[in-house]
Amino acid sequence: MAARRSRPRSRRSKAYREFVSEAEEILERMRSDLSDLADQRAADGDVDPELVNSLFRSAHSLKGLAGMFGLDGLSELAHHLEDILDGMRLGRVAMDSPAAGLVDEATALFASELGRLDDPKTPPEGSEEVAELIGRIDGAVREPAAQDDDLAGLDLDPALLRALTEYEEHRLRENMRRGRFIVLVEATFEILAFDEGLAELSEAVRESGEVLSTLPSPGAAPESQIRFGLLAASDLDADALRARIEFPHADVRPVWSPGATAPADRPGEPVATESAAAVAAPTAHEPTELESLKSISDTVRVDIRKLDELMNLVGELVIQRAAVASIARRLLDDPATTRAGMELDKTHKLLDRKIQELQAGVLEVRMVPLRQVFEKLSRVVRRLRRDLDKEVRLELRGADTELDKLIVEELVDPLMHIVRNAFDHAIEGAEERRAAGKPEEGTIRIEASQRGNHVLIEVADDGRGIDEEAVRVRAVQRGVLAEGETLSRRELLDLVFAPGFSTRDAVTETSGRGVGMDVVKNNLTALGGVVDLDSREGRGTTVTLTLPITLAIIQALVVGASDQRYAIPLNSVLETLLIDTSDIQRSEGREILNLRGEPLLLRRLDREFGLAESGQRKPHVVVIGLGDMRLGLVVDRLEGQQDTVIKPVQGPVQDVRGIAGATEMGDLGAVLVLDMAALVEDAYRRREAA
Amino acid sequence: MSAPGSDATLPDRDWESLARAAAAPANREDATLLREFLAFELGGDPYAVPVERVREIVRLRPVTPMPRVPEAVRGVISLRGEVIQVLDLRCRLGMPAADPNRRTRIIVMHGEDNRTAGLLVDAVTEVLRVSEDAIAPTAPGESDSVHALCSRGDEFVSLIDLEKVLDVGDES
Numbered sequence: 008m009a010a011r012r013s014r015p016r017s018r019r020s021k022a023y024r025e026f027v028s029e030a031e032e033i034l035e036r037m038r039s040d041l042s043d044l045a046d047q048r049a050a051d052g053d054v055d056p057e058l059v060n061s062l063f064r065s066a067h068s069l070k071g072l073a074g075m076f077g078l079d080g081l082s083e084l085a086h087h088l089e090d091i092l093d094g095m096r097l098g099r100v101a102m103d104s105p106a107a108g109l110v111d112e113a114t115a116l117f118a119s120e121l122g123r124l125d126d127p128k129t130p131p132e133g134s135e136e137v138a139e140l141i142g143r144i145d146g147a148v149r150e151p152a153a154q155d156d157d158l159a160g161l162d163l164d165p166a167l168l169r170a171l172t173e174y175e176e177h178r179l180r181e182n183m184r185r186g187r188f189i190v191l192v193e194a195t196f197e198i199l200a201f202d203e204g205l206a207e208l209s210e211a212v213r214e215s216g217e218v219l220s221t222l223p224s225p226g227a228a229p230e231s232q233i234r235f236g237l238l239a240a241s242d243l244d245a246d247a248l249r250a251r252i253e254f255p256h257a258d259v260r261p262v263w264s265p266g267a268t269a270p271a272d273r274p275g276e277p278v279a280t281e282s283a284a285a286v287a288a289p290t291a292h293e294p295t296e297l298e299s300l301k302s303i304s305d306t307v308r309v310d311i312r313k314l315d316e317l318m319n320l321v322g323e324l325v326i327q328r329a330a331v332a333s334i335a336r337r338l339l340d341d342p343a344t345t346r347a348g349m350e351l352d353k354t355h356k357l358l359d360r361k362i363q364e365l366q367a368g369v370l371e372v373r374m375v376p377l378r379q380v381f382e383k384l385s386r387v388v389r390r391l392r393r394d395l396d397k398e399v400r401l402e403l404r405g406a407d408t409e410l411d412k413l414i415v416e417e418l419v420d421p422l423m424h425i426v427r428n429a430f431d432h433a434i435e436g437a438e439e440r441r442a443a444g445k446p447e448e449g450t451i452r453i454e455a456s457q458r459g460n461h462v463l464i465e466v467a468d469d470g471r472g473i474d475e476e477a478v479r480v481r482a483v484q485r486g487v488l489a490e491g492e493t494l495s496r497r498e499l500l501d502l503v504f505a506p507g508f509s510t511r512d513a514v515t516e517t518s519g520r521g522v523g524m525d526v527v528k529n530n531l532t533a534l535g536g537v538v539d540l541d542s543r544e545g546r547g548t549t550v551t552l553t554l555p556i557t558l559a560i561i562q563a564l565v566v567g568a569s570d571q572r573y574a575i576p577l578n579s580v581l582e583t584l585l586i587d588t589s590d591i592q593r594s595e596g597r598e599i600l601n602l603r604g605e606p607l608l609l610r611r612l613d614r615e616f617g618l619a620e621s622g623q624r625k626p627h628v629v630v631i632g633l634g635d636m637r638l639g640l641v642v643d644r645l646e647g648q649q650d651t652v653i654k655p656v657q658g659p660v661q662d663v664r665g666i667a668g669a670t671e672m673g674d675l676g677a678v679l680v681l682d683m684a685a686l687v688e689d690a691y692r693r694r695e696a697a
Numbered sequence: 698m699s700a701p702g703s704d705a706t707l708p709d710r711d712w713e714s715l716a717r718a719a720a721a722p723a724n725r726e727d728a729t730l731l732r733e734f735l736a737f738e739l740g741g742d743p744y745a746v747p748v749e750r751v752r753e754i755v756r757l758r759p760v761t762p763m764p765r766v767p768e769a770v771r772g773v774i775s776l777r778g779e780v781i782q783v784l785d786l787r788c789r790l791g792m793p794a795a796d797p798n799r800r801t802r803i804i805v806m807h808g809e810d811n812r813t814a815g816l817l818v819d820a821v822t823e824v825l826r827v828s829e830d831a832i833a834p835t836a837p838g839e840s841d842s843v844h845a846l847c848s849r850g851d852e853f854v855s856l857i858d859l860e861k862v863l864d865v866g867d868e869s
Contacts, residue, residue: 319778571762616764656773657813658782659863660766669761669773669780676759677775 025310026076027121030069034118037065039382041111042389054102056178062110063092069117080137081120087144088113094148098177106147109140116140161263163191163238167222171238175220182217182240189219189263190245192237194256201233209237211252216241238262311412314373321366322652322671328362329649329673331355366650370557374409377455377464380419381406384426384453391430398448399434401426405455410462411557414534418464418554421527421538425466425550426451428524433470433548443545445469461578462556467549473542475499497635500540504528532684535576535667537634553634563651563670563680566629567644568611569618572678574651574670575640579683581632583645588624597693600628600639610690611641615665631683638687653680664689732832734825734847736854737804737818740792743854744818745825745847750806750859752813754821757801767865771817774803781805783815789862790842795819806859814863825849832856 040062047054070085091110094100100107116136123134158168158179171179183189192212196204209218219238241248249259335355338348381403388401410418434440434449441447452467475496482488482502494502504524524540531538536554555561555578563574564583584602591598591609598609607630613620621643628639651670656663656679667682734745735754755776760783762772769789773780783803787794800820808814827847834845835855844858 323778618764654778654780655811656763656780656782657808657811658770658773659784659812659814659865660763660770660782661811663763663765665765666763669775671775671778671780677761677773677780679761679763679773 023076026072027124029308030072030121031118033065033068033072034114034121035379037062037114038386040065041114042386048102056096056181059092059096063089063096066092078124080134081117083141084113084117084120084137087141087148088117090148091144096177097173098181100148104147106144109144109147113140113144161189163262167236167238170222171220175238178217178219179238179240182219183263183265186265187216187240187242188244188248188261188265190239190241190248190259191262192239192248192252192254193234193258193260194254195232195234198233201235205235208235208252208254208257211254212237212239212241212248215243215248215251309372311373314369317369318373318652319654321362321369322650324362325366325650325652327673328355328359331358370411373411373413373557375412375415376407376409377415377418378406380415380422381453383419384422387423387426388430388451391427395430397430397434398437399430400448400450402450402452402454404453408455408457408462409556410554414554414557417530417534418552421530421552422453422464422466424523424527426453429466429468429470429548433468433472435471439471457556462554464552464554465549466552467547469547472544472546472548473500473503473540474544478502500542503540504538532688535684537684539634561651561653563649564629565646565649565672565678566612566627566640566642567646568613568616568642569621571616571618572646572675573612573642574649574672574678574680575629575631575683576667576680577648579631579633581630581637584628584630584639585625586628588626602630602639607637607639608690609639609641610686613643615686631687633684633687636687636691638683638690640686651678651680730828730830731826732829734827734854734856735804736822736825736849737802738820738822739786739790739818740795743822743849743852744786744843744857745854746804746806746816746857746859748824752805752807755803755805755815757797757803757817769865774815776805776815779813781813781815783817784863784865785817786857786862787817787819789865806863808863812863816862825854 040058044054044058044062047058066085066089070082070089073079073081073085088110091100091106091113095102095107095110120134120137158176161168179189192208194204194208205221209221212218217240219240222236222238239248243251244264245259245261249257252259331351332355335348335351338344338351341348385401385403388399391397392399429451434451435443435445437447440449450469453464454467455462455464457463478499479488479494482499482505483490487502487505488494504527528538531552531554534554536552539551539553540548541551542548562577564577564580565572565574567573584600586600591600593599594606598611600607600609607628609628611620612618623643626641626643627645628641629645631638631640649670649672651672653668653670656666656669665682665685667680667685669677669679672678733748735748735751736743736745738744755774758774760772760774763770763782766782769785771783771785771788773782775781785794801817802821803815803817804821805813805815825847827849832845832847835843842858842862843855844861845856846853847856848854
């Protein structure tokens with residue numbers, strides 16, 4: 008820590024990076040909202056007001072962020088974006104007006120400007136494009152047209168009417184235009200518990216309509232009590248609503264009925280028993296602005312690196328705990344200190360439980376649902392559908408499955424790749440599908456589920472499947488396979504993952520798969536995951552990704568080879584065996600073990616790493632299973648299991664094959680963690696070469 | 698981290714504070730003309746590295762050997778939760794290996810992108826303040842790892858070219 012160099016605060020500073028990542032997150036949300044908005048408008052033209060509110064809040068956040076960093080141009084752009092959205096949510100700007108059309112454009116420009124900030128030549132006031140778009144927005148957003156005073160027909164104290172915010176007033180008009188009943192629900196609450204009571208009442212009203220505003224009620228209330236009024240819109244009239252909300256002390260009175268002073272463009276009279284769908288639509292939770300602000304301040308954004316630091320600390324606690332356990336054992340063993348030993352042992356057990364809870368808590372904070380990734384994939388498919396003019400349905404299941412944030416980030420690209428592949432190559436054109444007796448619309452199904460310490464993600468399509476013969480021919484052409492050599496179906500399919508095997512050429516068209524699958528595999532391997540592929544010709548292909556839930560803490564098996572120790576992630580260990588060297592058989596230049604009738608390929612860890620060989624007669628075999636591959640790793644000693652935090656090895660030599668990182672084990676110092684995926688793969692590759 | 702009493706795993710406090718003091722911005726007027734180097738010994742000869750590249754100096758501690766790396770990489774040490782490769786500078790400069798003793802130190806260098814590295818040296822001696830004009834480049838072809846000399850009294854100190862020394866190539 009002696010002489011850390013200070014760096015100038017610049018656009019590359021940590022704070023700046025945080026700004027970019029936060030802004031990107033907001034933009035991502037906006038893109039998602041905008042695409043939902045477009046879908047809703049295309050579907051029935053009825054737009055969920057909360058969607059526009061959400062966009063408005065996003066633009067507002069962007070404005071603040073950009074302003075904080077002195078990016079005046081971007082801040083101004085976000086400000087104008089906010090103006091349009093404000094107009095839209097208040098009904099001043101129509102959804103189909105030219106101004107509304109600029110929202111997409113402004114969002115996209117903000118994103119591209121953000122990407123250009125790294126260029127030091129970018130002036131803080133932004134590029135000319137920004138100024139140009141700002142000008143256009145100014146031109147498009149007109150002054151609001153004066154509203155006719157159509158609220159005069161409301162049976163409501165004018166003072167209350169004046170207390171409504173512009174937004175509330177807009178929602179009131181909007182609901183009247185749609186022909187809903189406007190009612191005032193009043194109730195008296197004990198001051199001490201009014202917030203709960205009010206929340207309950209609002210909830211009940213919301214089930215049958217929309218709460219437009221919460222107003223202090225003019226009615227006098229006895230001391231220690233307080234009276235509120237909820238101005239609400241509903242498809243039910245006052246009597247029906249009173250019966251529906253079942254709130255004993257609530258008084259519901261009509262304020263305005265659709266028949267009364269009908270706004271011009273209203274269709275037929277709605278009745279209390281309108282269709283369930285119509286009731287369901289507006290009940291979609293409509294938080295008041297107060298509530299939505301609250302939900303924002305309830306969450307804390309945390310840099311994942313801070314969580315890593317916390318995780319490290321927990322890891323160190325785990326190591327200290329082991330030291331306490333060994334002291335307790337020593338005390339227990341000595342008759343003179345047995346009592347103290349027992350007490351320490353008890354304390355240790357309590358400490359152990361608390362540390363486990365702490366560990367689980369920190370891990371949980373790192374977990375995020377796959378939903379975000381799924382949303383990105385839906386957008387990709389939507390775009391592909393448009394660009395390629397192909398009918399493909401995307402089915403998503405298990406969006407709530409949680410994974411470590413870091414893994415989720417790294418998962419986006421490989422999944423995107425697999426889905427694109429399925430879309431581009433696997434799913435046939437409409438005519439080909441009809442000829443094959445399949446529905447014209449293709450299906451890509453993505454399903455995530457948790458299995459113990461792993462998460463499984465399956466991407467299945469009902470496309471043409473992989474033409475195994477084409478793969479075989481191609482493999483022979485490329486010299487990967489000898490003419491006449493026979494392979495199992497599985498081995499043949501695995502060739503699709505061979506590096507450079509499947510570049511964009513003829514085979515990808517006919518095989519329906521394979522562009523860059525080696526890249527997908529490498530990405531997955533880097534995360535400690537495995538990718539498997541299964542395919543039925545003419546029926547479809549399923550790609551299965553198996554991922555650890557977290558990279559942070561793993562259970563490891565500590566083994567000894569020669570005079571060294573290594574840690575093996577326990578999730579790849581199937582079993583361990585004690586064997587005699589005479590059990591080892593040789594076959595085609597490699598060592599194998601007969602394991603319950605199946606040949607198990609063996610590698611000796613000391614030879615693998617060029618260590619002095621101990622020549623032990625009774626070594627242990629750690630049976631590793633990764634996807635479908637099995638490997639027996641021969642080691643001299645098994646030294647027990649440990650919770651470990653894998654850390655990167657810092658230094659001049661990076662990416663040492665077979666080493667995934669290192670972990671700290673108290674008195675043992677640093678212990679290297681084996682990269683089993685690499686070791687198993689190398690063993691198989693050498694077998695193929697042999 | 699360490700059990701009480703095993704001071705071998707504690708950082709070398711004296712050198713750490715010395716290095717920190719040396720690296721603190723000097724407010725004297727001639728500060729711009731002075732450069733500071735951490736001097737150390739290898740095989741009896743004086744060498745030095747720029748002080749601003751030094752993160753800390755620690756005593757020798759158990760080094761876990763690493764497979765599949767060039768010989769000069771002795772292995773890894775664990776340092777307050779980080780795992781750092783240690784480069785044997787004797788080996789790197791083509792000198793015969795020496796048994797570690799009480800004076801043996803690991804100089805931990807700053808590095809970006811997981812490239813923090815430790816240099817194993819015979820002993821750390823002092824922080825040198827050298828004026829810019831007392832530094833002279835070595836004759837070309839003399840040594841890959843030393844790119845300049847500076848004078849200390851009547852002897853010369855070899856300045857290590859860290860970029861070259863830390864570039865040990867990939868797995869062997």
